[in-house]
Amino acid sequence: MAAVVIEENQQTRRSPWTGHASREELAHWQQITEGVAAVLSADVLERDRRNADPQAEVELLRSSGLFNLIIPTAWGGGGGHWESALHAVRILARTDASIAQILAYHYANLGAVVFYGDAQVQERLLRRSAQSGWSWGDSVNPVDPNxxxxxxxxxxxxxxxxxxxxxxxxxxxxxxxxxxxxxxxxxxxxxxxxxxxxxxxxxxxxxxxxxxxxxxxxxxxxxxxxxxxxxxxxxVGEEPFSSLVTPYIQLAFGNLYLGIAQGALERGRQITLARKNSWFLSSAETYAQDPLTQRVYGELASRVAAVEALADRTNERFDAAIADGGQLTVEARADIEIEIARLKVVSTEVGVEVANRIFEVTGSSSAKTEVGLDIFWRNVRTHTLHDPVDYKKVEVGAHFLLGEVQPISLYT
The missing domain is CATH 2.40.110.10 (Butyryl-CoA Dehydrogenase, subunit A, domain 2)
Structure with missing residues (x-):
């Protein structure tokens, strides 16, 4: 009987998030996040090499208000949408993907309070979180023993x-x-x-x-x-709304990898434009004027733009899904899951490719430790191992061919 009550309660639950992010909202949080990224960029390589717990970085996120972005204004938060939160993750990943990951998981954990808690629990915890600007970490890893x-x-x-x-x-x-x-x-x-x-x-x-x-x-x-x-x-159950926490975190990964690719591309551009000569066999005056260099940048920039378009569309669609609350259907949950899996596939491959191939057009000197171009490859190579992208390809392919959907889990 208790299971039936839980199911009925889930079906009648309302989401605290409605509608979509306006241009003004997106611009507001973009400006804040870019300000945080500018501070992080000053010593990102030094901090990465030090490999210490990011206490100061968390305080920076707290003071910026980013921790409160998705908490409703009625509970003292920023009243933003998930699209704004995902965009913030992407912007930070262009500079410091580690801190972007902390922010991405923070939003997942805040979301879990809503996905698993009743109305009283939601208000109590999110109001306290907003008042103190809490940072939320987690111990959820499903491949460990419980x-x-x-x-x-x-x-x-x-x-x-x-x-x-x-x-x-x-x-x-x-x-x-x-x-x-x-x-x-x-x-x-x-x-x-x-x-x-x-x-x-x-x-x-x-x-x-x-x-x-x-x-x-x-x-x-x-x-x-x-x-x-x-x-x-x-x-923790498998009801469609409460299980949105998994599609969200996979969507955050897609934005994280996209941000890393954008950061690597821009850093490579800076390095290339600063090079005053060209390869001795080239007829061009500088590397930036060499058609072979331009071809690689054109290819990488085009692929990044395609991933960005898919990410923007998917971020907006996630807000529509989460607004349904307990009325979210199994079919609608499956639709957003597959859309996000598509993004996971292409963002993984493009992220790794850009972070790797950017060295081809920046030359041997860009491999010096002091240049720091390696941080993009190390970050995207590490995090894309979180769960095998080949299984995401199977997930998409099985749905495309047979209409099959993978069982709900903390990875699907």
Whole structure:
């Protein structure tokens, strides 16, 4: 009977987001995000090499208001749409993809409060988040063994380790997914909101990757952490609206990879224009005037523009889907999932290609550490391994040929 009640409640839930971002809204958040990116650009290479938790960068995001962008104005937030949030992720990725990733996951975790929580939980947590400008990290990685919740007194005890907990070590709040392993609620999968300094939580600081070095994606250990009823957001399920969290994060990835490609292309352009000579076999005076150089840039710029057009369309469509709330149908959820999977495929391939081939037109000197052109390739190469893009191709192909849709998961 409880499952039926949950289903009925989900169907009647209203989304706090309606309509679409206006040009004025997009321009407003673009200006703010570009200001943040300008600050980050001053020492992006130095910070990347230092590989420390991005505490100062998180404070910059907080002071800019970007953390509150999608929180409704009625709850003290910025009242922006998801299209504006995704555009902000893309803009930051042109300069610092690690910080863009933290922001992208922050929005996913805020969204999860709405997807899994009832109206009272939503207002309580998002109002508190807006008032303090909270940063939200997470411990959700579905390929790890589940974190375990065991009944203890009036609540639970949380135990386990989660790897790839992006933003958790620098977050004010942590979104945690955990399985109840005993008691009357055994088998339920719950979403929790825990504060950073809760007793029993330790951050292992073991994130040491080729790229995305400042994404604060290290492991978190939970050792007998006390969980009360007020920490529980709700039950994680497969209802269309609540499961939009996965298409969103895949859409954020598409914008992240696009932003990295745009950043690499612009940095390459700067380097090429600064070169005063040309290859000795060329009849052109400078590399920028060489038709072979122009051909590569023309190819890469055209592909980036195509991905941008698809991303813009998909970002806007996501706002339409999320506005349906509990009325979102299985079919509509599948449509936006496939659209996003298409973007994931092309943004991955174009992002990696641009970040790699940009070296062909900037020359051997661009491989120097001090130039820093490698940061784009390292970042996009690292993050595109998050989940295999070949499975996204299969997802799109199976739907195109047979109308099949993959089972709902934290990857589809």
């Amino acid at each position: 974190l375990e919740l065991v009944p203890a007194g009036d609540g639970y005890r949380l135990d386990g380790v989660k790897h790839f907990s992006t933003g958790a070590s620098v977050g004010d709040a942590i979104l945690v997914n955990a399985a109840v392993t005993a008691g009357p609620d055994q088998g339920k999968f719950l979403a929790l909101a825990l504060e950073h300094d809760r007793a029993g939580i330790s951050f292992l600081g073991d994130w040491d990757a080729l790229g995305q070095r400042l994404s604060a994606s290290g492991s978190v250990k939970y050792d007998g952490v006390a969980v009360t009823s007020t920490d529980i957001i709700g039950e």
